[in-house]
Amino acid sequence: MAHYEHRTEESWKGFKFNFPYREGLRRLREEVLAKTDFDPSVLWVWGTMQAMAVIGILKACEREFGTEGQRVVKEALVEVGRDIGRQMIGDLEKPAGISEAEMASFFATVINCVAYASLEEPSIDSEGEVSFHILWCPHQDCYSAFDCRVQRYFVQGMLEAAWEKDMLTDWQLRFTQTIPAGAETCRFVLWRAADEEKSQWEKYTEQLERKALEIARAEKAESKEKEETE
Secondary structure (H helix, E strand, O other): OOHHHOOOOHHHHHOOOOOOOHHHHHHHHHHHHOOOOOOOOHHHHHHHHHHHHHHHHHHHHHHHHHHHHHHHHHHHHHHHHHHHHHHHHOOOOOOOOOOHHHHHHHHHHHHHHHHOOOEEEEEEEEOOEEEEEEEEOOOOOOOOOHHHHHHHHHHHHHHHHHHHOOOOOOEEEEEEEOOOOOOOOEEEEEEEOOHHHOOHHHHHHHHHHHHHHHHHHHHHHHHHHHHHHO
């Protein structure tokens, strides 16, 4: 059983999703993994290189172009997340007999275990709240805690794809701890939000963006000062 098929809930059997980038995935499985001596662990190296490039591009654009550079990269990343979400959902509709809490938890499993290639421990805590621990994330040994803000943009796009299908429209997401910040696991909570809570994810993203621009301005000033003194 693949790690993304581990859910034990009976209703999980009725929950369907599509794999994003299906043709490339088919080729990998059928023509590479099944027929060659390709070591799949090197995909982690390749993926980590892409991840480090993304955070590097974001930081460079923040240093050189400030708010506008940050906006351009953010919008590109959100659009990638939205595209992945749309591919995974496709023409699928909410299955009968699955509660909103199960939908939230199952959708999170697909994002965590497929889109993020992570291992999770999910929990349906109540009809209005679900949570999950990320036991292992491909980024945990290379990203700093602050670098993880990149993932917020991907997640934002994936959530927007769900909202387009009238799924999880009243749900919000927050994290309570992360591995790069020193915790044993990353823990996230999805909950049915009151009206005043519905923009919480976006507001925290904005706080991180302001902090990132402060860091970028300080780094640029330090670099300029160093050049002038050499």
